[in-house]
Amino acid sequence: MAQFGLENDISNTLKLDVPITNAPIARWQRKASASNASTNGLSPGKTSNISLNASKTPGKTPAKTPGRWRATPSKTMGEDRFIPVRNDKQIEVASFLVSKENRPKEDLSAATSDQKGWSLMLNGCNLEEARILQFSGKPTVNPDGQHNAMKSLYSHTVTPISNKKTRYIYSTVDKILDAPAVRNDFYLNLLDWSSRNVVAVALQNCVYLWDAARGDIVHLTTMENDSSYISSLSWTKDGSYLAVGTSDCAVQLWDVEKEKCLRQITSHSARVCSLSWNSHVLSSGSRSGQIHHHDVRVADHHIFTLRGHTQEVCGLQWSPDGRHLASGGNDNLVCIWPGVSQAPRSDSDQSLRTLSLHKGAVKALAWCPWQPGILASGGGTTDCHIRIWNVNSGSCLSSLDTQSQVSALAFAPNYKELLSAHGFSNYNLAIWNYPSMTKIAELNGHEARILNVALSPDNSSVASLGADETIRMWKCFAMDPKKKTKDKNLRSLHSALTHSIR
Structure with missing residues (x-):
């Protein structure tokens, strides 16, 4: 019974039979008070039951600083939230957004294009399509013609090289030597420079030597027959001996230091207009179209004959490694022959390669000294092209139209460039960047075609x-003193390391 009495006492205590005096005013009472206050001239939102400082000024609310009043936003009758005042610009933006949501799809596409245009003008790009990393363009094609999908996918465009020259090229002649009575014949090879710094030149039926270091001139020989003439010259690698080809179908071997003719080789049936040495083997090309190999160490010098040309062999060059012999003829062909050690000990009519893209006589031949297997050839007046060949594959790597007869070629190892000499109608020397084959400089001075370099x-x-009867010296490949000193130091270091290892 006691428990029931306690529960009745608790329930009686918790009953709300009378209103709570200190409770907050109900919402409906606040609204009724606000409506009554507005009708009686009081500020909206103020009631007589709220214990706040009464505002004597309608529409004013006391600010933090005493004595100052700030305007209280007016409220619409019956509302309990704040609605800010909108300016014209905000109303335009709001109306644009509302209209954009209700716009048809065809209008949205036009708006999208307008937005892209605005984004490009303001930001320089379309922000919606901007990416941190993205591909631009297609991958470049492999220049070698190899179709490797992965290599093409990850290939990139090389930054173009600046056209600014990195060195000064002396375009004026350094020395001029007289060469009277020089024979103006495109097919002859009348000039060669030895490793001992001696220049040999054939003037009609005479051979002269000029020491480039001391300036001394030596008259080596004169042919007995006045109607005969010198048709070709070639120094051995050590510069001790000089081979002289004549119009009498003979080849003479001269000891230059003793000024003595050691022997005379006769095997051709026509004039010998091209010569080239490979160690102790001398190769000679004739107007008959044949090439003879001579072993000058033995009495029976004629080793074998190469028959690949139908007309005069005016160009003949052994490669620096001695593996290939290149021959050029008046039949517009370039033939590649094997080395002496690889060739059979019999006459041969089959060359390793026969290159037939030239349309004129091929006299100018030059092997690249720093890239084995690369040959440069130049065509005559009806061709005027310089072609770069890979003799291992027989492919033409590049072709350049010089607009002039190409009479001689030479690679310059100091700067990895190619020098070309021209006849009709430029009569000048040109320096080309290798392998891009862009022209670097021209050397002008000759008044007639250049025969040899x-x-x-x-x-x-x-x-x-x-053919203007002059020999001109050009100092166009002089090395930079800084680079020369650096190369010298590297060679000294290499020599010291080799000596220490041994």
Whole structure:
């Protein structure tokens, strides 16, 4: 019974039979008070039952600073939230957004294009399509013609090289030597520069030697028959011996230091207009179209004959490694022959390669000294092209139209460039960047076609023999002193390391 009595006492205590005096005013009472206050002239939102400082000024609310009043936003009758005042610009933006949501799809596409245009003008790009990393354009094609999908996918465009010259090229001639009575014949090879810095030149039926270091001139020989003439010259690698080809179908071997003819080789049936050495083997090309190999160490010098040309062999060059012999003829062909050690000990009519893209006589031949298997060839007046060949594959790597007869070529190792000499109708020398084959400079001075060129032993100067009866010396490949010192130091370091290892 006691428990029931306690529960009745608790329920009686919790009953709300009378209103709570200190409770907050109900919402409906606040609204009724606000409506009554507005009708009685009081500020909206103020009631007589709220214990706040009464405002004597309608529409004013006391500010933080005493004595100052700030305007209280007016409220619409019956509302309990604040509605800010909108200016014209905000109303335009709001109306644009509302109309954009209700716009048809065809209008949205036009708006999208307008937005892209505005984004491009303001930001420089369309922000909706902007990416941190993105591909631009298609991958470049492999220049070698190899179709490797992965290589093409990850290939990139190389930054173009600046056209600014990195060195100064002397375009004026350094020395001019007289060459009277030089024979103006495109097919002859009348100039060569030895490793001992001696220049040999054939003037009609005489051979002269000019020491480039001391300036001394030596008259080596004169042919007995006045109607005969010198048709070709070629130094051995050590510069001790000189091979002289004549119009009498003979080849003479001269000891230059003793000024003595050691022997005379006769095997051709026509004039010998091209010569080239490969160690102890001398190769000679004739007007008959045949090429003879001579072993000068033995009495029976004629080793074998190469028959690949139908007309005069006017160009003949052994590769620096001695593996290939290149021959050019008046039949517009370039033939590649195997080395002496690889060739059979019998006459041969089959060359390794026969290159037939030239349309004129091929006299100008030059092997690249720093890239084995690369050959440069130049065509005559009806061709005027310089072509770069890969003799291992037989492919033409590049072709350049010089607009002039190409009479001689020479690679310049100091700067990895190609020098070309021209006849009709430019009569000048041109320097080309290799392998891009862009022209770097022109050397003008000759008044007639250039017949032959030869590089100095240090590869810094070029001698050009012209039909204007002059030999001109050009210092166009002189090395930069800083680079020269650096290369010298590297060679000294390499020599020291080799000596220490041994």
